[in-house]
Amino acid sequence: MTIATLYLERLGALLQQSLREDAARHGLLPIHLQVLQYLAQANRYSDLPIAIADYFGITRGTVSQTLAVLERKALLVKQADAHHGKRIHLKLTPAGMAVLQDSWAERVQGALDMQAGGAALANTLRDILVALQRLNGQHAFGICRQCAHFRTDDGTTHCGLTNEPLAIEQTGKICREWTAPA
Template sequence: MTDTTLFDLLERLSSLTRIWFRQHPLLTELQPIQLSALMYLARCNHYSNTPLGVTDYLGLTKGTVSQSLKALEAKALIVKIQDARDKRSVHLQLTDAARRLLAALLPPAFLAEGEARMGERGTQLEMLLGELLREVQRSADVPSFGLCRSCRFHQQIDNKPFCGLTKEPLAPADAALICREHQTCEVDV
């Protein structure tokens, strides 16, 4: 039998996180998938804040995600904005209410406190888990949804961020956002 210690630890942390969210008073009206969609939309860039981006990131069916997005819109937590160039596409933006909700929830207190108590080892753990995630994504050949600044297409032109894939300048804050077009560099940034 293979050692399952790492899996057991990650599964238990995931379970504790789900329990914490389920018991949080601010989340009584929100389904877990809706919270996951909000968390993704809070971290993704303008190339990725579409219904398809949410679907791909969460790995769920279009129908499931569509119903969840409709519920979030009905709760005034997201708004749909028509794409300026492609009138068939919509972008999803968080409302101020959604941003306040996420600010009150993230990171979960138990996790932040545990990491803080670990000191420098908490920083090392974060780095190692990031490395593990990249290795799993590479070996499973799944989209990385990584941060713009770590993408092989991310460039600096005149000391400003630029996307080599779309050939568009980026806002400085975009470098810290998740992109569905992300492709890992040979050497991680």
Template sequence: MLTVRDLPTPEVLRRFAQRYPDADISGVSTFLTLLRTATELSQMLDAFLARHGLLQGRWWVLILLFREETLESSPSVLADKAGVTRATMTGLLDGLERDGLVQRVYDAADRRRITIRLLPAGQAVLDAVMPDYYRRVRTLMTGLNEDERVLLKSMLGTLRGAADAFA
């Protein structure tokens, strides 16, 4: 993924706005800063998880299974909750199963129906990663007080609600 590290100055944005009158300089600057920050945070999370032998997709699947009271879910539900295609989920599950972190459980009456179960080894991976993850998130978020956190979540929700502008 390309990350633009050199964000445009207000002067550069003004030049763009002269050529492209629909440009909202403040909006573009804010959007690019948000995009850059989100990309950098995602890259840092990737690097953190890699030190634990994980990729983000696999980590999320383990978390989604742990969130279930039974520690089980169907591949299609996992795909929907993770926001990936079923084919992508199949690949993630293949790797997790190969590593002994999850198990496919086939329905005795209909072998086409599959449930994915979090295994103790998968739980152990989460147990190793999550305390460090939560410490790092706490450190990241210490610069924002509770009111600022609520405001940030609200503002991000507003943006998410308008994200279909790129659809």
């Protein structure tokens, strides 16, 4: 084991511990907190139950149970998609957003913000993530504006895959349709 592998293992263990402690503080399981964090970062192509299953590598039944708990605790709501029949989008409530305040993810972001070369570190971590996802045969998710399908024409942004316009705030979020640029 190299020192870099050891550091990654220790960081992973520390993040898991922080996640468990934060979840318990709110009467939740770690997966509940992870789903809330994911939804806070997901764009309109990714705020779907099937996207959660893909992202976390969990069954649809587990997703259904998780969403039922979060909905019962008034941490998220389901909204019908006006254009796609039975599709349901998941949106955090103000209570759901409040749970994420001072969470493990906020603390990690604070630690990253203190590091010199943060952009280079983010690129390195992204490259490691993409490589591991490929090795493990997992679907890659990424930031919309870093996707091969992202297009900007005449000051407007749209998805080259779906040809749908994209609101600027959506382009900085996680997309399940993400493809690495060539």
